[in-house]
Amino acid sequence: AxxxxxxxxxxxxxxxxxxxxxxxxxxxxxxxxxxxxxxxxxxxxxxxxxxxxxxxxxxxxxxxxxxxxxxxxxxxxxxxLRGMKYYFAIEFAHPALKKILQLYLPVLGGLTASIIGVLIDRNLASRTGAQSLAWMQAATVLVQLPLGLVGTAISFAILPTLSRQSTVYEFQSTLAFGIKLVLLLILPATIGLLILARPIVALLFEHGAFTAFDTTQTARALQIYLIGLPFAAIDQPLVFAFYARKNTLTPNLVAFAGVTIYLTVALALIEAFGMLGLVIANAAQLSAHALIMLWFTHTRLNGLGKQGLSALTAKVFFASLAMGLVAWVVASWLERGGANIFVAALTPILAASIVYLAMMRVLRVREAAQMWEMLAQKFRARQLT
Incomplete structure (x- = not known):
């Protein structure tokens, strides 16, 4: 086998x-x-x-x-890759190759730490019950979707600009703007998933061998994973900021520290909480990694400057709470009325989205208007092509 x-x-x-x-x-x-x-x-x-x-x-x-x-x-x-003209060539003497290898070695170490962390996680999960790994993986899919669409996408989008900028102010402005966009999208996504965890899991996974009990366990794991989601999302632009300054060592040393934190918390909690102890450990790892990276950003990259991050975070958090309250009220009402699985999951999402967009307008969040303008420009450009 x-x-x-x-x-x-x-x-x-x-x-x-x-x-x-x-x-x-x-x-x-x-x-x-x-x-x-x-x-x-x-x-x-x-x-x-x-x-x-x-x-x-x-x-x-x-x-x-x-x-x-x-x-x-x-x-x-x-x-x-459509429309791209490319060909393969191997040039071992290319001057950029040596620099790439120098930058890659710490990344390789960080990837090794991540792989070790995943292997440890799966090994420990296998000791908490036959279905634990399936529940954790299903919950992870729902966490990775907003993380990839928001944290990863925005981080890669700002990386070329960060790499080109030479002044501290320009660098701080671009990095802070990227983090603002992340917060603008990830906080409502986190609270929405937290409130609607069960109907969303049921809609996506509850069929065949996946029972209502599996839905409940997956939703519980998801809700704890979500504690670390905002931290993981803002962590990615911080990591890429170091990469833009050709410092691949610091983020990957922090990755080793993160695995150590995970292992410490997991071993301390697995006896009492089983699978949920591992999920708590993962959330602790993501949160600690982001906080450490934020500290290094201030000490080694001159910080983020006075870019209004605190005010933006407060507005977005307040709007997300209002959105979450609406989602909870609508979801509770539909549950009492015995709505089918599609209506129970999608109607609260639609209502919450409308409320959040309205709150952005009421609170006059400038970054939200900027994001809409960027999307509109991209859409118009595609129409022209």
């Missing part, structure tokens, strides 16, 4: 590697839409395939899910 699983997973390594190359090309071309979905697609492939095939293939279904997820991640991005 182990040999068969190894044979299945080896092609996935190739597809994941090629997906990374395509992602890099798309970001170099400033085409950010396709890469934003890759992580969510990868996790979705794993979860859906595992749920569908577990009754027949058992643990091997997870490996098949990894293979399918890696294929989805690669082939979904290929349309983004």
């Amino acid at each position: 182990a040999v068969e699983m190894l044979r299945l997973i080896l092609p996935a390594i190739f597809f994941l590697g090629m997906s990374g190359v395509v992602t890099g090309l798309l970001y170099a071309l400033k085409r950010f839409t396709f890469p934003a979905f890759t992580t969510a697609l990868y996790n979705l492939g794993i979860v859906v395939v595992a749920l569908a095939l577990t009754p027949r293939f058992g643990i091997t279904s997870l490996v098949i899910g990894i293979l399918i997820g890696s294929l989805l991640q690669l082939f979904f991005q290929l349309p983004g």
